[in-house]
Amino acid sequence: MKLWGGRFTKPTNELVDEYTASISFDQKLAQYDIQGSLAHVDMLAKCDIISKEDAAEISKGLQTVAQKIKAGEAELTEANEDIHMNVEKLLIDEVGAVGGKLHTGRSRNDQVALDMRLYLRESLVTIVELLTALQESLMKQAKANLDTVLPGYTHLQRAQPVLFAHHMMAYVSMFSRDAERLTDSFKRVNRSPLGAGALAGTTFPIDRMMVADSLNFDGVVENSLDAVSDRDFVVEFLSNASLVIMHLSRLSEELVQWSSAEFNFVELDDAFCTGSSMMPQKKNPDVAELVRGKSGRVYGHLIGMLTTLKGLPLAYNKDMQEDKEGMFDTVETLKGALGLFAPMIATMDVKKDNMYEAVAKDFSNATDLADYLVGKDLPFREAHAVVGQVVLHCINENKYLLNLTLEEFKGFSDLIDEDIYAVLDPKAVVNARNVIGGTAKNRVEDQITHSETILEKE
Ligand code: ARG
Numbered sequence: 001m002k003l004w005g006g007r008f009t010k011p012t013n014e015l016v017d018e019y020t021a022s023i024s025f026d027q028k029l030a031q032y033d034i035q036g037s038l039a040h041v042d043m044l045a046k047c048d049i050i051s052k053e054d055a056a057e058i059s060k061g062l063q064t065v066a067q068k069i070k071a072g073e074a075e076l077t078e079a080n081e082d083i084h085m086n087v088e089k090l091l092i093d094e095v096g097a098v099g100g101k102l103h104t105g106r107s108r109n110d111q112v113a114l115d116m117r118l119y120l121r122e123s124l125v126t127i128v129e130l131l132t133a134l135q136e137s138l139m140k141q142a143k144a145n146l147d148t149v150l151p152g153y154t155h156l157q158r159a160q161p162v163l164f165a166h167h168m169m170a171y172v173s174m175f176s177r178d179a180e181r182l183t184d185s186f187k188r189v190n191r192s193p194l195g196a197g198a199l200a201g202t203t204f205p206i207d208r209m210m211v212a213d214s215l216n217f218d219g220v221v222e223n224s225l226d227a228v229s230d231r232d233f234v235v236e237f238l239s240n241a242s243l244v245i246m247h248l249s250r251l252s253e254e255l256v257q258w259s260s261a262e263f264n265f266v267e268l269d270d271a272f273c274t275g276s277s278m279m280p281q282k283k284n285p286d287v288a289e290l291v292r293g294k295s296g297r298v299y300g301h302l303i304g305m306l307t308t309l310k311g312l313p314l315a316y317n318k319d320m321q322e323d324k325e326g327m328f329d330t331v332e333t334l335k336g337a338l339g340l341f342a343p344m345i346a347t348m349d350v351k352k353d354n355m356y357e358a359v360a361k362d363f364s365n366a367t368d369l370a371d372y373l374v375g376k377d378l379p380f381r382e383a384h385a386v387v388g389q390v391v392l393h394c395i396n397e398n399k400y401l402l403n404l405t406l407e408e409f410k411g412f413s414d415l416i417d418e419d420i421y422a423v424l425d426p427k428a429v430v431n432a433r434n435v436i437g438g439t440a441k442n443r444v445e446d447q448i449t450h451s452e453t454i455l456e457k458e
Pocket of ligand 1: 022026081082083084108109112316318320321322
């Protein structure tokens, strides 16, 4: 007999059991469900809603059920639909009819919202820790590459040289905003919905704040309809997670490019690459590719959740059972990706010489020639045109700016003197970008110091 079987005259169709059950995935919430029940039953006793003896028996029973589930000794069934009713049934099997008092003043609707929040609260902490570890790896590479110059790109065309450290620090900034967003969302997750009942509250003299306190929540989700019916905290998480995986995906793409023979800027450690079953020479950046690919499923979960919630009337609707798998999968996807990226970045071999060679064999110092002419009072637009001509000449002659003689330079502008060679040197080009957040070495060092201070505070 079902826990709710009283008003039914027939057993449920087996296909309905199978179709509506969530136990196959919400068993992941077992420990949180029991944690919530322990707090609830304790409050019921303290508020004299059930006796202390009954509460003690129920608590003991719940702990046994928790152990059995953990050890894989408990039978979780589709007939009992979800984790909430499975736990209640197991409890009643364990302690008898008194177990039936646990659900006093509570509904699965506030219970499931609570479990989701407990699960997400813990996951947020883990994900922020993993983001910090990744930032530390990126900063380790930044510190080791304060003199490594590579071409910076726009349109994937070499644009202006930058320090590899600067490039690494760009990702540190992105991930630090991601961590900030996730940390900020914590305060909206960290509210207890328990006590909202099915939708309207409860007739029992419960103490919502007591339960919230004992579960370390900052407070309650006040409005009972809101508490059981909104999943905005899930959407917010999926949205923040989408940004994390989007950033990871861009970094992945760069790693894939950089480890190609065409770029040959980095080599990922063997431990983080895989081979080909057919081509013996292959070493593939599979982890980076897979993370890039997994952005699809995370965005999918975000759109899926938004779509599920759209147009739902208040309060709880069964549609909302669809809130779980996407959230679980997103948490696992992020944990997996971040957990791999931190060591993969830390162990990556940066091919400084190849990067430098790429800078030496391009025109990424052309802006500096124009800026030099501007320094001699030529209007920037005219300087731009002159340098365009110089570059065209070089392309025709198969030369780079630094290969030109002073005479050749003078052929384009009399304003160019011997000091141009020092100006056009790639390191000088980098260090000339000496503004806040620029790629000059001292400015990149500032960024590192600043990021270290932020990370230490967390
Ligand atoms: N398994 C359900 C879910 O995950 C629990 C809440 C069900 N409540 C209800 N009244 N059917 O959403």
